[in-house]
Amino acid sequence: MSTETFSNKTGTVDWALNKSSVKPYIVVTLLFSLVVNLLMLVSPLYMLQVYDRVLSSGSVETLIMVSIAAIGLLSVYGFAEAARRKTLALMSEQIQNEYGPVVFMSSFRDENSPQLLPKKLADLSTVQNFLRHGLLLPFFDLPFTPLFLLAMFLVHPIIGWIGVIGGLVLILITVFTELSSRKSVEEAMQAETVANNFANEISRNRSVISSLGMVTPLLSNWMSYRKQSSKMTMDGLGRSTFFSAQAKGLRQMLQVAALGVGGFLVLQLEMSAGAIIAGSILMGRALAPIDQALGAWRQLIRARSAWFSLEDTMARSGASDGDFTPMLRPDADLSIESLMIASPGSDAALLPKFNVNLKAGASIAILGPSGSGKTSLLQTIVGAWEPLDGRVRLGGRDMHNWDAGDRGKYIGYAPQDVELLPGTIAQNISRFSDGTPEDIMGAAQKAGFHDMILRLPEGYDTRVGPGGSHLSQGQQKGVGLARAIYRDPVLLVLDEPGTNLDRASLLGLQRGLAEMKSNGNILIFATHDMRLLSLADNVLLLDNRSLKMVSTQDYMATMAHPRQIATSAKEGAA
Numbered sequence: 001m002s003t004e005t006f007s008n009k010t011g012t013v014d015w016a017l018n019k020s021s022v023k024p025y026i027v028v029t030l031l032f033s034l035v036v037n038l039l040m041l042v043s044p045l046y047m048l049q050v051y052d053r054v055l056s057s058g059s060v061e062t063l064i065m066v067s068i069a070a071i072g073l074l075s076v077y078g079f080a081e082a083a084r085r086k087t088l089a090l091m092s093e094q095i096q097n098e099y100g101p102v103v104f105m106s107s108f109r110d111e112n113s114p115q116l117l118p119k120k121l122a123d124l125s126t127v128q129n130f131l132r133h134g135l136l137l138p139f140f141d142l143p144f145t146p147l148f149l150l151a152m153f154l155v156h157p158i159i160g161w162i163g164v165i166g167g168l169v170l171i172l173i174t175v176f177t178e179l180s181s182r183k184s185v186e187e188a189m190q191a192e193t194v195a196n197n198f199a200n201e202i203s204r205n206r207s208v209i210s211s212l213g214m215v216t217p218l219l220s221n222w223m224s225y226r227k228q229s230s231k232m233t234m235d236g237l238g239r240s241t242f243f244s245a246q247a248k249g250l251r252q253m254l255q256v257a258a259l260g261v262g263g264f265l266v267l268q269l270e271m272s273a274g275a276i277i278a279g280s281i282l283m284g285r286a287l288a289p290i291d292q293a294l295g296a297w298r299q300l301i302r303a304r305s306a307w308f309s310l311e312d313t314m315a316r317s318g319a320s321d322g323d324f325t326p327m328l329r330p331d332a333d334l335s336i337e338s339l340m341i342a343s344p345g346s347d348a349a350l351l352p353k354f355n356v357n358l359k360a361g362a363s364i365a366i367l368g369p370s371g372s373g374k375t376s377l378l379q380t381i382v383g384a385w386e387p388l389d390g391r392v393r394l395g396g397r398d399m400h401n402w403d404a405g406d407r408g409k410y411i412g413y414a415p416q417d418v419e420l421l422p423g424t425i426a427q428n429i430s431r432f433s434d435g436t437p438e439d440i441m442g443a444a445q446k447a448g449f450h451d452m453i454l455r456l457p458e459g460y461d462t463r464v465g466p467g468g469s470h471l472s473q474g475q476q477k478g479v480g481l482a483r484a485i486y487r488d489p490v491l492l493v494l495d496e497p498g499t500n501l502d503r504a505s506l507l508g509l510q511r512g513l514a515e516m517k518s519n520g521n522i523l524i525f526a527t528h529d530m531r532l533l534s535l536a537d538n539v540l541l542l543d544n545r546s547l548k549m550v551s552t553q554d555y556m557a558t559m560a561h562p563r564q565i566a567t568s569a570k571e572g573a574a
């Protein structure tokens with residue numbers, strides 16, 4: 001099975017600083033932070049000037065001069081603060097542009113995790129919001145704390161030591177906050193994801209849920225998921241809020257201590273009156289980043305965990321998302337070599353190893369009871385699921401080692417339950433690429449649905465609704481088949497193509513498929529509908545973890561003797 005698991009390995013990747021693409025933004029934010037923090041010294045310096053120079057000299061001119069200088073510098077401070085916030089917002093855009101596409105693409109690789117894409121996109125939003133709201137800024141201010149402590153030592157060494165000791169206590173509180181709340185915040189995030197996935201699944205099945213009266217039991221199921229997530233959130237929140245409040249109180253106390261000690265030192269004639277205020281302001285500035293960081297700690301843990309998850313995806317995609325040389329249209333030569341298949345995430349083979357070779361115009365029908373592995377085999381053949389062992393090659397190219405976008409140009413696949421995507425019929429048939437009307441309508445004609453589509457009021461421009469719900473089951477099936485046939489795929493793989501089709505549509509489809517076969521396309525389809533068997537040269541019989549290939553003619557001849565067929569299938573396994 002796939003070796004890619006996309007698990008969130010928190011702690012294995014260095015945080016933002018190691019990414020070259022975000023580095024310039026971090027450097028610019030740091031530079032603006034330097035300016036901001038240097039200009040934060042303006043207020044205490046102004047205090048010193050007013051108290052010690054202006055009041056002692058009584059000079060109004062000096063007061064005007066220092067005030068103008070202070071106002072000028074503080075307006076630069078305003079610009080620098082705005083600029084660093086803007087830089088972080090731009091960094092958030094850069095992350096979206098760079099990580100968004102990779103996250104989107106790589107989420108389609110893991111069949112084990114159908115909910116991977118919403119989860120990864122939520123991670124992306126978490127990181128972006130953290131940056132956009134400036135919650136990272138206190139961490140950019142922290143490196144400048146020593147600058148303020150140094151200034152406090154210059155005011156008076158005792159004031160400086162109060163700042164150092166206070167800072168150390170606050171850092172200890174920060175460490176406690178991290179240790180005590182990280183686990184519960186991360187667990188709360190996971191529980192929230194489970195609750196949201198459950199709600200998404202419910203909303204996809206609204207009509208069956210309301211018609212079967214399942215709303216109330218499902219509501220209580222969903223509430224229990226939510227309660228679990230809120231309990232963990234409240235636990236984490238309780239601890240981080242407690243520490244954050246303690247830190248705020250301590251900061252106030254330290255400022256009072258700076259004032260009190262300052263007052264004492266003034267009485268001892270060891271420093272000036274202005275230095276009392278300056279010392280207190282410096283104390284506030286030095287410790288504010290720690291205080292603010294603690295206030296945003298919960299969001300930090302969430303953003304950090306989301307970032308690790310994105311980084312993990314980027315690291316995993318790096319190995320496989322390199323440049324590739326697109327294939328020319330492969331020869332119609334499908335070779336299934338020692339193939340063993342299994343369901344995603346399972347190591348148990350569903351069928352014994354087997355080999356099949358199909359050339360241009362060949363076709364096989366796969367028959368077997370429910371659960372015998374027909375869909376699993378088709379999913380593996382088209383490259384959506386990894387084989388347990390062996391290879392599938394089209395025109396010599398390994399299907400599972402081929403860029404999915406490039407491979408998809410030469411393959412048509414219609415799953416058992418067609419899920420259409422939000423858009424028009426034409427967009428769905430053309431696989432949301434720029435398709436010519438000839439390609440789109442040609443595909444619908446071969447699927448036997450062109451006339452039916454024309455009868456719709458908006459024809460090919462009809463919007464299909466969520467999941468195709470504005471179309472009937474038969475119409476959805478028709479669009480799904482046309483989408484598979486679009487641009488004449490070398491290999492056409494259909495899972496139960498006859499389901500939900502009326503007689504006329506089935507006849508149209510049979511005609512279209514027969515034409516494709518005579519044009520050299522390879523056709524593989526799974527079916528319970530015996531009317532389609534005339535399209536197949538051979539029948540691959542699956543039953544109870546065994547398989548057997550027989551010619552369609554032989555199969556038809558033995559149809560009247562089911563026991564003989566069952567025996568032949570078992571012989572195939574042996």
Ligand SMILES: Nc1ncnc2c1ncn2[C@@H]1O[C@H](COP(=O)(O)OP(=O)(O)OP(=O)(O)O)[C@@H](O)[C@H]1O
Nearest residue numbers: 343344350368369370371372373374375376377416
């Ligand atoms: N996505 C999946 N994840 C895990 N197991 C799966 C998955 N899809 C199918 N299976 C398992 O694989 C086995 C074969 O299922 P498969 O859908 O291939 O059978 P099938 O022959 O197509 O059945 P049917 O005729 O009912 O469509 C079943 O036991 C099923 O439980």
